[in-house]
Amino acid sequence: MKFLNKIATAAAVGSLALGATIAQADSKEPIVIPTHNWTSQITMAYVIGGIFESIGNNVSYVPADSQAVYESIRNGDVTISHEVWQSTFSKSFNNALDAGGIIDVGTHASVTQEEWWYPAYVGELCPGLPSWEALNDCADIFATAGSGGKGRYLDGPMDWHGQETLDRIEALDMDFTAKFAGSSGALWAELESAAKDNRAVVVFNWSPNFTDAGDGGSFVEFPEYTDGCKKADGGDGKCGSPPAGWLKKAAHYQMPKKWPEAYKIFNNVSFTKGDIGNMAALVDIDGMSHEAAAAKWLEDNEATWKAWL
Amino acid sequence: MQYFIKHKWAQFAVLLAVFYVLATVIDPATGGNWWRIQETRFWLLPDVVNNALRFLIDDFWVVDVYDSELDITEESTVVKEFTRTVSGVVLFSINLIRELLLGGVKTVVAFTSWEFISEHKWARIPALPWPAVAAGAFIVGHCLGGRNLSVLAGASTIYIAVFGQWTPAMQTLSFVLVAVPISCFLGLMLGAIAYKSKAFETILAPLLNVAQSMPHFAYLIPVVIFFGIGDHAGAISTVIFATPPMIRLTLLGLKKVPPEVLEAGTMSGCNSRQLMFRVLIPSARHDILIGVNQVIMQCLAMAVIASFIGAKGLGYELLVSLNMLKIGQALELGVSIVLIAVVLDRLSLAWANKQADYLADLPFHLRHKHSLAFLGILIFTSVIAYVASMVFPDKVNYLYFIDEAQGFSTEKFWDVMVDWLITNTYQGVQGFNFFMITSVLMPMKEAFLSMPVAATLFLVAGTGYIVGGLRSAVIVTAFIAFIALTPWWDRALITAYMATFAVVVSVIIGCSMGILCSRSPRATRVILLVCDTFQTFPSFVYLIPVIMLFGVSDLSVLIAVIVYATIPATRYTVEGLTNVPQALQDAGSMSGVNRLQRLLKIELPLAFPHIMLGINQTVIFALFMIIIGAFIGTDDLGQLIMQSLSEANGMGQGIILGLCVAFIGLAVDHLIHTWAEQRKQVLGIA
Numbered sequence: 001m002k003f004l005n006k007i008a009t010a011a012a013v014g015s016l017a018l019g020a021t022i023a024q025a026d027s028k029e030p031i032v033i034p035t036h037n038w039t040s041q042i043t044m045a046y047v048i049g050g051i052f053e054s055i056g057n058n059v060s061y062v063p064a065d066s067q068a069v070y071e072s073i074r075n076g077d078v079t080i081s082h083e084v085w086q087s088t089f090s091k092s093f094n095n096a097l098d099a100g101g102i103i104d105v106g107t108h109a110s111v112t113q114e115e116w117w118y119p120a121y122v123g124e125l126c127p128g129l130p131s132w133e134a135l136n137d138c139a140d141i142f143a144t145a146g147s148g149g150k151g152r153y154l155d156g157p158m159d160w161h162g163q164e165t166l167d168r169i170e171a172l173d174m175d176f177t178a179k180f181a182g183s184s185g186a187l188w189a190e191l192e193s194a195a196k197d198n199r200a201v202v203v204f205n206w207s208p209n210f211t212d213a214g215d216g217g218s219f220v221e222f223p224e225y226t227d228g229c230k231k232a233d234g235g236d237g238k239c240g241s242p243p244a245g246w247l248k249k250a251a252h253y254q255m256p257k258k259w260p261e262a263y264k265i266f267n268n269v270s271f272t273k274g275d276i277g278n279m280a281a282l283v284d285i286d287g288m289s290h291e292a293a294a295a296k297w298l299e300d301n302e303a304t305w306k307a308w309l
Numbered sequence: 310m311q312y313f314i315k316h317k318w319a320q321f322a323v324l325l326a327v328f329y330v331l332a333t334v335i336d337p338a339t340g341g342n343w344w345r346i347q348e349t350r351f352w353l354l355p356d357v358v359n360n361a362l363r364f365l366i367d368d369f370w371v372v373d374v375y376d377s378e379l380d381i382t383e384e385s386t387v388v389k390e391f392t393r394t395v396s397g398v399v400l401f402s403i404n405l406i407r408e409l410l411l412g413g414v415k416t417v418v419a420f421t422s423w424e425f426i427s428e429h430k431w432a433r434i435p436a437l438p439w440p441a442v443a444a445g446a447f448i449v450g451h452c453l454g455g456r457n458l459s460v461l462a463g464a465s466t467i468y469i470a471v472f473g474q475w476t477p478a479m480q481t482l483s484f485v486l487v488a489v490p491i492s493c494f495l496g497l498m499l500g501a502i503a504y505k506s507k508a509f510e511t512i513l514a515p516l517l518n519v520a521q522s523m524p525h526f527a528y529l530i531p532v533v534i535f536f537g538i539g540d541h542a543g544a545i546s547t548v549i550f551a552t553p554p555m556i557r558l559t560l561l562g563l564k565k566v567p568p569e570v571l572e573a574g575t576m577s578g579c580n581s582r583q584l585m586f587r588v589l590i591p592s593a594r595h596d597i598l599i600g601v602n603q604v605i606m607q608c609l610a611m612a613v614i615a616s617f618i619g620a621k622g623l624g625y626e627l628l629v630s631l632n633m634l635k636i637g638q639a640l641e642l643g644v645s646i647v648l649i650a651v652v653l654d655r656l657s658l659a660w661a662n663k664q665a666d667y668l669a670d671l672p673f674h675l676r677h678k679h680s681l682a683f684l685g686i687l688i689f690t691s692v693i694a695y696v697a698s699m700v701f702p703d704k705v706n707y708l709y710f711i712d713e714a715q716g717f718s719t720e721k722f723w724d725v726m727v728d729w730l731i732t733n734t735y736q737g738v739q740g741f742n743f744f745m746i747t748s749v750l751m752p753m754k755e756a757f758l759s760m761p762v763a764a765t766l767f768l769v770a771g772t773g774y775i776v777g778g779l780r781s782a783v784i785v786t787a788f789i790a791f792i793a794l795t796p797w798w799d800r801a802l803i804t805a806y807m808a809t810f811a812v813v814v815s816v817i818i819g820c821s822m823g824i825l826c827s828r829s830p831r832a833t834r835v836i837l838l839v840c841d842t843f844q845t846f847p848s849f850v851y852l853i854p855v856i857m858l859f860g861v862s863d864l865s866v867l868i869a870v871i872v873y874a875t876i877p878a879t880r881y882t883v884e885g886l887t888n889v890p891q892a893l894q895d896a897g898s899m900s901g902v903n904r905l906q907r908l909l910k911i912e913l914p915l916a917f918p919h920i921m922l923g924i925n926q927t928v929i930f931a932l933f934m935i936i937i938g939a940f941i942g943t944d945d946l947g948q949l950i951m952q953s954l955s956e957a958n959g960m961g962q963g964i965i966l967g968l969c970v971a972f973i974g975l976a977v978d979h980l981i982h983t984w985a986e987q988r989k990q991v992l993g994i995a
Contacts, residue, residue, distance in 0.1 A: 037632045056427065058426075062538055064538055068533055068954050077533075077538045145746040145862065180944070185631055186856055189853045190856060190860060192634055193731060196731055197735050
């Protein structure tokens with residue numbers, strides 16, 4: 001344990017001084033990039049892989065569970081992770097940082113927002129949205145069979161940020177109960193079904209996401225977030241999520257040594273909200289395969305990524 | 310008193326009455342340990358297990374390993390080096406098969422280096438043209454099982470290619486072609502050792518039980534930490550899951566070999582190895598083949614779950630398309646998984662049943678006609694593919710490889726179907742949905758959650774005692790007491806409530822369907838085929854449509870569970886009823902019973918022990934699917950198992966939670982098995 005920690009720190013320090021040292025050639029062994037189960041992440045994996053290949057590196061892709069992947073990065077079975085979301089993965093990521101063997105490679109330009117969200121047509125069913133008070137006033141149209149007369153808010157899996165949701169509902173004395181979906185797929189299925197029926201729903205969602213395109217929808221506006229307002233941080237809990245969450249990159253601690261060139265590039269890689277949205281749209285809306293979408297993105301945005309080399 | 314001792318149902322009624330009294334007397338507020346066992350040092354068990362495994366992989370027997378590329382010496386442990394070597398061998402085998410089918414460089418790298426590959430672009434294995442593989446499947450089918458089999462194998466391969474699923478299907482196939490032989494080999498060896506050594510069998514039995522009833526998600530993280538992530542990790546977790554039925558059936562088959570056969574072998578002067586491989590295993594072939602069939606089914610059933618830890622192929626594509634709500638695409642991928650399972654199963658069966666023709670003395674070209682034909686087709690298709698790519702360099706070469714985007718698809722049709730179903734039935738099912746949730750499921754959940762630990766343990770112990778005497782009472786109480794000692798008693802009660810509801814409904818549906826279908830031989834064949842199909846069809850596919858109809862609720866989970874758990878109930882009922890000896894049925898008919906009487910008085914009682922084993926399987930299937938139901942959203946043990954993927958002590962927590970689920974299954978399993986054995990003794994069909 002201690003040993004790994006030491007090495008991780010050493011590597012992190014080493015990477016800071018990287019610009020100064022003479023870059024040694026990258027290893028020809030493949031850089032392992034994980035693919036999870038949502039579009040932007042998979043497409044981005046192929047985009048980053050394409051960039052690495054353009055400087056002559058070998059790349060391989062491995063499907064992985066998005067929570068379990070950090071353990072594999074620590075062990076060196078996976079080299080990088082390029083979409084570490086603040087509210088969903090910070091726990092797994094921080095656990096891995098504590099255990100050592102993984103390094104934080106900075107954030108993307110894109111900020112993220114994660115909050116209660118409703119599709120556009122729900123705005124007509126409940127006038128006064130996006131304010132949370134208006135939402136609370138029409139709680140009854142959000143009721144379901146299991147919610148006992150209260151409105152139901154469909155949250156992501158319990159381990160993403162479940163306690164915070166419960167705290168907030170209690171602190172704001174809302175007429176809502178939270179139900180925890182088991183996976184993001186369950187959220188989208190509920191959204192799709194509700195849209196067919198013109199039924200009111202409010203679910204956990206984030207941006208950038210594929211829901212940004214199409215008919216869209218909006219985030220519910222809660223009392224503004226201030227540092228320390230959450231119950232877990234000692235506040236009264238009467239606040240929404242931070243409006244600008246981070247989207248990080250992570251790498252195995254030996255990447256700077258083994259693939260110095262690629263590591264330098266990965267350090268520079270920084271996608272904007274628009275980039276992520278475009279990558280997802282090529283697949284979700286234009287129906288391309290993930291690989292083809294990545295190839296197209298690389299072709300269309302050469303100026304962007306050539307600047308990172 | 311005499312009456313009471315003789316009639317078990319009377320004992321059971323008293324037991325229930327006492328349970329009820331205990332449950333009302335023990336008050337949640339003041340009940341203390343009687344109500345829920347308070348925190349003890351036992352709660353540290355997940356941490357202990359986690360730290361022990363960590364120690365094993367990180368700190369036990371440290372050795373120095375030199376990394377030639379980075380020119381540094383690193384610390385590693387013997388365990389880690391060993392597991393990584395195993396991984397390497399498995400991964401090499403998978404890549405070898407995969408690259409023969411799809412092309413690639415990793416096999417060449419294994420003998421050279423990545424530098425060599427980067428410099429020499431020609432050093433790669435080219436992909437086989439798909440028509441060559443299809444022809445190969447056709448020839449293998451013909452060679453092993455004649456015309457029907459060749460058509461099945463060839464047509465399935467063509468389906469997969471034409472529907473644009475070639476790459477993922479071959480990835481899955483290469484992974485299965487490694488996992489199946491390993492599982493079969495291990496199963497056969499361990500089964501044979503257990504046959505020879507009673508002590509080994511006694512040690513093995515509980516391990517097998519746990520491996521079979523443990524939810525897969527519970528051991529994903531340990532596999533990732535010990536073996537790494539990738540196709541090999543998927544294959545290794547599949548082997549853990551698929552080997553137990555092979556061991557069991559091997560042992561069962563060997564035990565059934567009549568002593569006469571054994572003696573004949575000994576008299577012919579066999580040594581013990583010859584006796585095993587030339588006499589015992591061939592004689593036990595029937596059961597061993599059922600084992601192989603089970604291994605193949607289990608391996609493909611794992612295809613989706615294995616993709617969580619790096620297995621590429623159909624399972625992963627299926628998860629991605631489900632997450633994008635492309636149900637049609639997921640359905641097609643599911644069909645490919647079923648096809649691969651069916652073809653492999655039939656081929657292996659035909660191969661094992663094929664008799665070697667020792668007398669034939671044929672010339673070379675006749676003896677090797679199948680290999681020669683394949684060679685011819687391979688050259689022919691390769692030339693065609695090559696010429697086509699020369700003549701039309703810019704066009705897609707359909708004769709060589711069909712990409713996902715160029716393949717056929719019935720996806721639109723299925724999507725429209727699902728769409729129609731949801732728009733038109735949504736309103737209709739809401740009444741049912743509301744009624745079920747508010748009037749049945751929520752009260753039932755409440756009732757289960759109000760069960761005090763002491764009363765529940767008393768009920769379990771009493772049931773064990775009535776069914777199987779003191780020994781059973783001790784065993785089942787130990788299982789349930791383990792759960793009571795963990796912090797997750799409430800969670801386990803919710804799992805138990807869902808399992809109870811799902812099992813009751815599944816058994817009612819499955820048994821009625823089984824009874825109806827067993828009346829005609831044709832219906833029997835059809836229903837068994839349906840059972841086979843649904844068993845390998847990835848159950849993940851049902852999850853999204855049920856959410857669309859019933860929302861994220863326990864009802865959705867239960868419907869998905871019932872669809873899956875009805876399979877064994879149906880299958881065992883059909884098998885049980887069709888296996889009732891003809892002589893007994895004729896005897897009944899001669900005594901003048903009508904068809905209904907014959908069913909009620911002769912067939913059902915005789916088939917009952919077998920049907921009970923089906924109910925046993927229903928429980929295991931239901932528990933398995935309830936854990937997968939965590940993807941919809943549950944608040945039981947399954948939710949915690951999913952959460953353990955992101956916990957710091959996830960390895961230990963996952964394993965202990967998995968054991969809790971397994972122990973619920975094993976307690977039920979023990980009771981049903983004991984009872985069915987007794988019935989068999991009574992009926993004289995043991």
